[in-house]
Amino acid sequence: MYRRPHVTVRGLTKRFGERTIYDNFNLDLPRGEFISIFGPNGCGKSTLMNLIAGLIPVDSGQILFDGQTIDEISFGYVFQNYRDALFPWMSAWDNIAYPLRFQKVSKKERDARVEELVCKFDVRINLKDYPYQMSGGQQQLVSIMRALIVKPEILFLDEPFSALDYEMTLSMRDQMQKVFMETGTTTLIVSHDLDEAVYLADRVLLLSRAPATVVDFPKVEVQRPRDAMTLADPEFNRIKGHCLDIFQREVRK
Amino acid sequence: MYRRPHVTVRGLTKRFGERTIYDNFNLDLPRGEFISIFGPNGCGKSTLMNLIAGLIPVDSGQILFDGQTIDEISFGYVFQNYRDALFPWMSAWDNIAYPLRFQKVSKKERDARVEELVCKFDVRINLKDYPYQMSGGQQQLVSIMRALIVKPEILFLDEPFSALDYEMTLSMRDQMQKVFMETGTTTLIVSHDLDEAVYLADRVLLLSRAPATVVDFPKVEVQRPRDAMTLADPEFNRIKGHCLDIFQREVRK
Amino acid sequence: ADKVVVGYSVGATALPYYVGVEQGIFEKHDLEIEGVKIVVNSNLQSALIANQIDAAAVMLAVEGMAANVIKPGSVNYISLNAQSSDYRMEQFVARPDAGVKELADFKGKKLVTSPGIGNMSVAVAALTAAGLNEGDYTLDQLDTAQHINVLTSGQHDGAFTLEPAATLMMHNGVAGLIKAGVVAEVVLGDPKADAYMAGGAISQAFLTERPDVAKRYKEAFDEAIDTIHAHPELAREALAKYTPTPPEIVNEVPLVKFTKLSDLTDVDIESFQKYIDFAVSIGTVAEPIDVKPFLAKF
Amino acid sequence: MKLKKLQKLRPLIGVFGLLAIWQLVVMGEIVDPVLLPPPGKTFVAAWDGLFGSGKLAFDFGKTVERSLMGIALAAAIGIPVGVVLGASEKVYRSVEFVIDFFRSTPASAVFPLFLLFFGVGDQTKIYIAAFGASLAIIFNTAYGVMNARKTRVLAARVMGAPAWQRMLVVLLESMPQTFIGLRTGATLALVLMITAEMLLGSVDGLGLRVFEEQQLFNMPAMYAAILLAGVLGYAINLSFFLLERTFVHWAGR
C-alpha cells in the first residue's frame, strides 16, 4: 500500500555555530505510520523533531505538510526535557487538560476526558500535585498523558519512557500501540532501547552521526497487535539484528 | 566476609506535606558494595539518596556514617535531573574538572585528569561546548564524568544512563564496573532496567511503593568482571527472576 | 589666616558674601573663606546647627528663629535684609491679558504662590485685605522656579512670587507687577516699611569658640554691605557671577536692603520683632520669641 | 508550634535594629538631637499626629490613596506592555532608548513637563507616580520575559495555544521578575508621590507634611512623617511579597 507522505523534508540544512547537524537532508514521513528514530547521542534526533514542529528555524530547505500549513497542524509532543515543558503553576491534572483548552471543550468534558485517560493508564499519582512535587517518572507520565489527551495530527515522542519504571514502561508501550492502532496518528518516537524501537515501529529511521544522514529506513513487517510473543518473532529479531549491525557500524565510524 | 556498614539509616521518617515517603525506615549499606535500587516510580529512590547525601533534611531518624561526619565525606552524584545540575556558565570540560578544584589539584593536573577520563570513555563530544549546547545524552555523559573524576567516598547514580544511546549505555556499564573493581567505592545506583540493575549489583535493594519499605535485599553472587556472558548465567537469571516477581507483586498491590 | 566655612545659596540675598569674596574683603580681614553652596535654606539651617558651616551668607528670619525657639542661640544674625515696595522681593504679578490691575481683580482668577505656610499666609492676608474672600480665587503652591512656566502656559493668571522670578517674568513680558512690598503692608501696615525677613548668620560655636574671628568676619561682612551701597556696579558684577541671573536683567533685578546691625534703629528692631510675631501668629515659628538676643554681640 | 509563631516576628529584628542604631546615634551625640530627634520623641509626634490633634492620619490616608491609584495604573499599563515588549527582543531594543531615557531623568527635572501637560492638580501627581512606576515595571517584566526559559512557551505553541495564551505562559514564566518589578515600581510610585507632594504644592499628603514640618523646624513631626512613609513602603512591599508567595508557589523549584 502506498501512502502519501505526511511530512516531506527537502534539502534541510541546520547548523549550530560551526557545527552542521543537517546538510541537505531529505526525508518522507508516510501518513499514519509509526516511525522509530534510532541513532547515537547528539546525532540530531531531537533537533529533527523541533525542526519539523517549527520550534527552531531551519537554515535552509523546506518542510512540507501534505496540503496543510504548519499552523493548521496540531502536534502532540513529549519533550526529552519533559520536566521543563510542564507548567509548574498548574496541577498535574490541569497540565494534562491544557491542550483541550484550545478545542472549545467545556470544563466538564475536559475533566471527563482526563478522568478517562487516567483510568486507562491506571495512574497512581495524586494529580492535584504540582509538577515540582512529583518524582521524575511521575512527571514524565504526566507529560505523556498531556500529549495523548488530544488527537493530534502528528505525535512526537522524544525518549518518552526514559524515566518510567519497569512495569510502567511495558504498559505504556502497549498503550501507545493501542492508541496508534485506534487512531492511526502519524507518530515519531526516539528511543535508545532497540527492542522498544522495533517493537513499536512500522519503520525504523536509522540516523548516522552528525551531520545526520538516513543510513537505512527499514520496514518492520510484523503484525499488530504485537505482544510479549513478538520478541521471539524471527522477523522482529532479523530487523533488530539488522538495525544493530548498522548502528554499530555507524557509531564506530 | 562481613563488612562493617558504611551508611546506617535508623528510624528514618520523611514526609512531604501529608504524604509519608519513609516511616521509621532502617537500612545498612555495606562498605565497598555496589547496590542497585529498584522500585516503582515515586517510591522514594531519589529522596533516599538526597537524604543520605544531606541535601534535604530528615523529619526524624538518623543517618550515620561509619566513624565519619557527613562533612568529611566526599560524594559523587549523578542527579536524575542531570540537566539542572550542570553549571551552564562553564564549558563541559570545566564542569567535569569542577570537583577537582576542592582537592588542591593544580590546573595542569586537573586537565590531565580530565584528558585521561575522556580517553578512557572514548567521548566524542566537543568539551568546549556549554551544557545548553549539548544534546540530552551528551549532558548526561558529562554529568557522569563529573561524578567519576574524583574518587569519592560514596557514589550516587540516579538513573545515570537513561538518556545514553545503546552503545554508550553498554560501554558505561562496563566502565562503571571497572571503576568499581579498581576503587571499591561504595556505590548506589537507581535503574529501571532490571538487567542493568542486577548486572552491576552486589545487592539489589527492592523498595515497595511509598511509604517505602525494604521488600528484599538479595545478594547477587555472580563473579566479576561480568560481561555479555553473564546475561546467560543461571544465577544471574535466577536473581533477576526473583526480583521481577517481587517487584510485580509489590507494584500491583 | 583663619578659616571660615560659609554656606551660601544662589540668590541675590547673599550678595554681601559674594562681594566680600570678590573684592577681597574677607582676605583683607585675614580670613580664609571656604564657600559651600547649599541651595535649600533648611539644609543651610541644619548645616549651621550641626556646625558643618560657621556662617550662612543668608538665613531666613523665620527659619533662624524657629531654630532658636528649639535651641536658643543656634542662629545668630550679623546683618539683616529688609524688603518693601522699594526693596522688592515678594510681589504679586499677573499675566498682561488677565485683566488684573489691582489685587481685587484677582476675583475668580487662578493664582500660584511660592510654597510654604509663610508665603501662603501673607498672600491670603493681602488678598483678604483687598476684599477677596477664600473661594473667590484659587491659590496653588508651587516651586518659585515653575511660576514662569505656568503663567506662560496660561494655567494660572497671576502669582505671588519672589525675585528674581518676578523680574524675569516682567522682562519676558509674561507678567506685569501688581503689587510689591506685600509683607511690609500686611505685617507693618505700610508697603514702604522695612520688613526684615532674612540676614547673614553665624553659628553658636563660631560665636563662642572663636569670638575674635567671628568679630572679624562680621566686620568684613559690614564692609561688604558698605561696598554694595557705595559701588552698586561692583555688586551687580558679583551678582552676575554668582547667581544664575540672565545678563539682560542683571541690572534690573531689585535688591533687598542690606543692613548692618550697627545701623539698626530701635524701630527697625521692633519691625523685625513684629515680623517674627506675625510668623508666630500664623504658626511658622512655634513659640513667641524675643529677637534681640539673637542679634550677635561681640 | 510556638517557635513557628516566633518566626513570624523575625521582621521585628530589623525594626528594633534600626531603632537601636538610631537611639545610639542620638545618645552618642554623633548628630545634634535637635536635628535628629530620638526615636521616642518621634513616636510621640507620630502618635499625636495619627491619633491626637494632628492631621498626620489624614495626610497619610491621602498619600496611601493616591499612591495606590498610581500603582494600580502603573501595573495595568506596565505588565501587559512589558510582556509584549519582552516577547520580542527586537521590539524591545527599538524602544529601549525611550524607557532607559525616562528612567534616568530625575523626576524633579520632568515635573515641569507634567505640569505643562496635566496642570497642578492631584491628578498630575498620580500620573507622575504612575509614569515612573510603569517604566520600572515595563523594564523588569520585559527582562523577566527575555530571560525566561523558552521551553514552556514552545511547549504551549506546539500544543496549539493561540498567541494570547502563549503570552500568558510567558507572563507566568516571568512572574518572579514581574513581582520584583511591581515592588520596585510600587516603591518608586510612593517616592515620587511624596516628592511631588513636597515640590509641586499640595494641600495634603505625607510629602506636604514633611515639607511643612521642615519649614516649622519641627523635627520630631518631620521624622514622624518620614517614618510613616518608610513604614508605608514596607507595608506595600510586604503585601506584594505575600501575594507573590501565595501566587508564585513554584518560584525556585
Added chain:
Amino acid sequence: MKLKKLQKLRPLIGVFGLLAIWQLVVMGEIVDPVLLPPPGKTFVAAWDGLFGSGKLAFDFGKTVERSLMGIALAAAIGIPVGVVLGASEKVYRSVEFVIDFFRSTPASAVFPLFLLFFGVGDQTKIYIAAFGASLAIIFNTAYGVMNARKTRVLAARVMGAPAWQRMLVVLLESMPQTFIGLRTGATLALVLMITAEMLLGSVDGLGLRVFEEQQLFNMPAMYAAILLAGVLGYAINLSFFLLERTFVHWAGR
C-alpha cells in the same frame, strides 16, 4: 550581512520616535514652544554647550565621574550583601524592613540626614547615590538568589564545594537578576546624583546645569542638560546590557 548591520541600528527607532513625538507636540502647539523648545533648538543648545562656549561638557564629565564612583561603590557593597542575605531567607526577612524602609523614603527627605552624617562636600553626593543604588542592588540580588533554582547549589555542596564556592554558584545562578539590579541601581544612582546636584547645591554637574538654566529661563539649555542626563542613563544601561550579554551567555537556556 548588510541586514545584520542594519539590525544594530534598531535602537535608533526609539530615538527617532521620541524626537518625532517631541517635534509634533511642539508643532501642534500642545504646549508653548517657549516652555518646551523644539528638538532642533535643544540640539543646538546641547552642541553649543558641549563643543562651543558652554560649560555643559565639563558639567557632564563631572556628573559621569561622580555617578560612576557611586555606582562602583554601590555594586561593591550591594552584590556581596545581596548574595549573603539572599542565601538565607531568614536573615533577609530580618533586615527586609530596613531595606524596604529606606527604599521607600524619598531621597529629598533623607538628604538632610546625609548632610548631617557626611558633611556638605561632594563626597556626600556620592554617598547618597551609592546608598540608594546599593539598596536596589541588594534587593534585586537577594531576590535573585532566593528565586534561583536550588539544584546547582546542592550539586556544588555534594561535590564538596566550600561555603564561598557555593556562594559563587548562587551568585552566578542569580546573575540575570543581579544585572537587572545593577541597572536599576545605576539608573537610580544617576537620578540621585542629578537630584543632589540640583537640591544640595553643587558647583558643577548636570543637576546644577538644569537648576541654573531653569532659573535663567533658558529652556533649550535646560532641556539640553536633561537630554544629556537621559542619554547618559541609556549609555550606562547599554554598557551593563553588553556586559551581561557577553558574560551571562546562558540566560534563558
